[in-house]
Amino acid sequence: MGNSKGPLLLLLLLTLLHKLIASPFQQQPFQVSPKLPVLRNNKAIRFDTDGSQLDAHDGKIYYAKEEQVYVLVGAAYSCGFVWNSRYRSWCGVTMYSSKDLISWKSHGVVMEWQKERPEHGFRPKMAYNEKTKKWLLFWNVHNIYYPQLGLEIWSSSTGVFGPYKFASRPELYSTPNDFSVGVHPHTGKAYLLYGYNLADDLTIEEMDDEYLGVTGKRMSLPYKNQEGWDMQWREDRGEFYIIYGICCAYCNGTDTTFIRGTDPLDAKNWTTPQRISMDSCGGQPSFLASLPNIHGGETLLYGSDLWDNGHPNEAKALMYWEPLKINEDGSLPNLTCKPDHELDILHLPSSAAEEEVQRKREKGGPTDPNVDQSSGDEGFKWKCDTPNPLEMESGQHLQTWTVGKDGIMTEVGFSASRMHTDGQLNADVFQFGPYDEVFDSANWVNPPNLGGIVMPMIARRVIMPDEMDWGIKNYKIDLRIPVKKGWRFLLMLGTYGSTNQFCFAIRDVESGWRNETSPRMHAYRYGTAGGTLKYDFKWVPDDKELKFYSIVE
Numbered sequence: 001m002g003n004s005k006g007p008l009l010l011l012l013l014l015t016l017l018h019k020l021i022a023s024p025f026q027q028q029p030f031q032v033s034p035k036l037p038v039l040r041n042n043k044a045i046r047f048d049t050d051g052s053q054l055d056a057h058d059g060k061i062y063y064a065k066e067e068q069v070y071v072l073v074g075a076a077y078s079c080g081f082v083w084n085s086r087y088r089s090w091c092g093v094t095m096y097s098s099k100d101l102i103s104w105k106s107h108g109v110v111m112e113w114q115k116e117r118p119e120h121g122f123r124p125k126m127a128y129n130e131k132t133k134k135w136l137l138f139w140n141v142h143n144i145y146y147p148q149l150g151l152e153i154w155s156s157s158t159g160v161f162g163p164y165k166f167a168s169r170p171e172l173y174s175t176p177n178d179f180s181v182g183v184h185p186h187t188g189k190a191y192l193l194y195g196y197n198l199a200d201d202l203t204i205e206e207m208d209d210e211y212l213g214v215t216g217k218r219m220s221l222p223y224k225n226q227e228g229w230d231m232q233w234r235e236d237r238g239e240f241y242i243i244y245g246i247c248c249a250y251c252n253g254t255d256t257t258f259i260r261g262t263d264p265l266d267a268k269n270w271t272t273p274q275r276i277s278m279d280s281c282g283g284q285p286s287f288l289a290s291l292p293n294i295h296g297g298e299t300l301l302y303g304s305d306l307w308d309n310g311h312p313n314e315a316k317a318l319m320y321w322e323p324l325k326i327n328e329d330g331s332l333p334n335l336t337c338k339p340d341h342e343l344d345i346l347h348l349p350s351s352a353a354e355e356e357v358q359r360k361r362e363k364g365g366p367t368d369p370n371v372d373q374s375s376g377d378e379g380f381k382w383k384c385d386t387p388n389p390l391e392m393e394s395g396q397h398l399q400t401w402t403v404g405k406d407g408i409m410t411e412v413g414f415s416a417s418r419m420h421t422d423g424q425l426n427a428d429v430f431q432f433g434p435y436d437e438v439f440d441s442a443n444w445v446n447p448p449n450l451g452g453i454v455m456p457m458i459a460r461r462v463i464m465p466d467e468m469d470w471g472i473k474n475y476k477i478d479l480r481i482p483v484k485k486g487w488r489f490l491l492m493l494g495t496y497g498s499t500n501q502f503c504f505a506i507r508d509v510e511s512g513w514r515n516e517t518s519p520r521m522h523a524y525r526y527g528t529a530g531g532t533l534k535y536d537f538k539w540v541p542d543d544k545e546l547k548f549y550s551i552v553e
Contacts, residue, residue, distance in 0.1 A: 036294075037100045039341045041379040042320055043282065043306060045505055048096060048106045051377070051415060051474030051547075053078075053505075056094045057317055058123050058305050060230065060287035061101070064160040068348050070291065071160055072096040073124050073137070076109060077315035078417075078471030081120065083250070090120030093139060095161055099348040101291075101301075101321075110162035111137065111154055121152070125230075126160075127181045127190055129211050133157070136211050137164045140176055140194075149196070151176045153212055168212040174200050181211075182231030182240055182264065191264040193231055193242065195223065202226065202244075204264045219267045221259075228254070228285035231264075235290070235298055237330055240264060243302075245285045250310040253279035256302075258332050274331060280304040281320045281337035288324075293344045300324045301343075302335065313419045315471035316382050316503075372409070373401040373520070374549035375507070380415075382472070384503040385495075385524075396494035396525035397504060398539065399546040400438065400518075403487045411551040412459070412491055413476040415505040418468040425468070425502055427477055428492045429458040435521070438490060439539045458489070472505050483552060491548055494525070505547035522546055 046054040056074025064071050076091035092109040121139040128135050137154040151172065154164035172194070179194035190207040192214065201224060206217040228245045239262045245254040256277040261270040283304035290298040306318040323341055324332055385397075403409070412429055432438055432455045459479040468475075477491075495502055506522075523539040 036342045036344055037102045037347065039101070039321055039343060040339070042322070042339050042341065043318055044378065044507070045380045045382070045472060046104070046319060047377040047380075047415075047472075048104045050106060051413060051549075052106070052469075053315070053415075053472035054096060054104060054319070055091075055315060055471045056096060057314070057319075058284075058286055059093075060125055061289040061291070061301060061303065061321075062126055062160075063289075063291050064128075067097075067160055069097040069099060069160075070101055070345075070348070071126075072098070072104065073110075073126055075122055075124055075139070077313070077317070078469040078473070080313075080419075080470045082312050083120075083314070093121075093124045093137060093164075097161070099350045101343055101345060107161045110156075111164040123178050123180075123229075125179070125181045127183050127211055128160075129190075130188055132210055135160050135162075135164075136167070136181075137162075138179070138181055138192075140179055141169075149175050149177060151179060151192075151194070155212075170213045172203075172214060173205060173218050174203050178227035178229050178244075180230040180242075181207075182233060182242075184240075184264075185233060185235065191231065191240075193229055193264075195226055195229065195244075200224065202229070206265060217265055219265045221267055221270060223273070226257075228256075228280075230285070230287045232288040232290055232300070234300065234326070237326065238262060239330070241288055241300075241332070242270075243285050243288055245280060248284070250307040250314060251284060252282055252307045252309045254284045256280045256285040256304070256335065260330060271330075276332050277335040277337075281322070281335055282306050283318075283320055286319075292346045294346055295344070299344045300326060313470050315417070315469070368411075368551055370407075370410075370551045370553045372404050372407075372550050372552035375399075375520075375545050375547050377547065379507040380505040380547050381507065382503055383506040384419075384501045396492065397506075397546060398438065398490050398492045398523050398525075399548050400432075400435075400488060400490040400521045401548070401550060402519045403483045403485055403489070403550075403552065405485050405552055407483060407552040409479060409481050409483045409489075409550060409552050411476050411478060412489075413474055413549045413551075414491060414493065415472050415474055415547040416463075416468065416493065417470055417472045417503045418465055419470055419501055419503070424465070424496050425463040426492075426494050426496055427461045427463065427475065428494075429460075429477060429479065430455040430490050430492065431458055432488050432490060435518075438523070439541075472503065489550070491546070493546070506544050507547070509543055509545045520545065 055076045055078045056072050059074025062071045073095050076094040079091035081091045093111050095107040095110045096104040098104045121141050124139040135156045141150040141152050153168045155167040156162040156164045175196045176194035177196045183190045190211045191204055193204045195202050201220040201222050203220050205214045207214055225247045226244045227247045231242050233240050239260050241260045243258045245256050248254050255275055257273045257275045259270045259273050263269050283306040286305045287303040289301045293299040302322045302324050304320045308316045459477050461477045522544045523541040
């Protein structure tokens with residue numbers, strides 16, 4: 001017989017070896033979610049817990065270990081920022097937090113930005129310095145009055161959500177345009193990589209111990225006319241991955257290419273570039289993020305910005321995210337661009353209040369526990385209507401619903417935005433009986449004395465341009481009326497005195513929602529005007545739905 005201690009000793013050695021090489025994420029005492037979260041309708045609008053669109057573009061998702069949250073950081077556009085405009089100031093950098101990458105809470109602008117500054121910025125990235133215990137926020141600076149590019153670094157000593165204050169503007173070897181920051185978790189060394197459009201190669205520089213400057217150590221690779229850089233360490237592979245694509249500002253279909261290497265400053269160790277998508281799923285490469293998964297390892301998440309092809313209002317831009325499984329040879333797989341993806345990530349611990357928010361969100365409602373009817377927040381796209389320049393009454397929408405319980409209706413909410421509008425948005429709530437009352441009322445809406453069946457107006461909110469963002473935001477109408485289960489109401493959104501666009505969040509729904517028994521219905525107002533008092537408008541029902549909700553207490 002052999003030595004009985006041999007197998008036991010081997011088991012102990014294997015256990016010790018496993019602990020030594022385990023991912024840093026593996027030792028975190030997190031509870032595993034019973035089911036994996038699913039990214040649905042991946043090319044639709046993503047909303048925060050307040051019902052407004054996520055406004056964090058060309059940024060990245062991070063895992064903040066101390067706060068036990070996932071953090072989305074990006075450049076804001078909803079304030080009306082327009083690239084290269086001297087009249088539309090930069091909005092700054094915004095952050096959101098999540099426990100599951102599905103439900104996101106807004107933390108607003110996290111830097112003490114002075115809007116009178118002539119610069120605007122792009123591609124915000126972050127790094128946590130274990131030595132100084134500070135979060136660093138990086139963004140590249142463009143001056144709109146004369147050609148000048150640079151990199152600014154802001155720091156926070158009060159946690160990942162700031163506030164961030166200016167710390168340095170390092171003097172680099174070359175001029176940075178798009179850039180990224182990568183940190184080696186074992187050495188603590190940070191590396192800054194950047195390019196300058198057509199002119200320069202890719203440059204990687206070693207940063208100092210505080211991540212506020214560079215040491216002078218650097219190397220270059222001959223990759224010109226590229227941007228969309230990001231750099232991410234992979235613990236399971238023991239190497240860095242870099243993604244990028246061809247230079248094309250605000251384009252909605254550039255490639256995604258990657259290289260990988262163990263030593264950022266050794267040009268010979270980087271692999272040959274390999275393309276994983278010709279169009280980045282309809283966007284431009286933004287980030288690679290390593291996030292803790294339920295198996296004790298890391299899930300690699302890819303992100304691209306779905307720009308609106310250089311539209312003046314790039315608050316309309318969406319985001320595409322896809323988890324990637326690294327191939328056995330270390331290469332990245334081709335992007336699938338699927339609309340839905342399971343996320344093998346840790347569902348981080350939440351408070352009771354946060355769990356209630358998530359529970360309500362999964363049911364399709366806003367965070368208020370008294371929500372009665374709601375369209376939910378999945379699958380919505382932008383819909384922008386230009387009012388008729390003569391009558392200024394086209395571009396109207398109505399959304400009906402049926403009350404689900406007795407009580408007091410206290411709030412009706414909807415999602416909308418504007419751009420260079422010069423008029424107001426009227427949001428009206430009506431009560432009606434049969435649907436014929438709705439469709440017979442198209443010529444009545446404004447002014448109210450031209451015929452049709454007059455429905456009782458319950459409430460009106462007039463929203464002026466300076467009250468609205470350029471990004472989709474939640475707006476509410478306050479009211480207080482007793483209601484009974486089965487009563488019908490409609491929300492009517494219409495412009496007045498405007499020749500420019502208002503935009504709404506709208507989605508496709510199942511066909512057949514256009515009969516008398518439909519619990520909800522959407523229609524738009526269509527027609528022409530043949531003179532001062534001659535109107536020929538009608539409501540045209542379709543298989544759409546506005547983003548809305550009603551609250552009954």
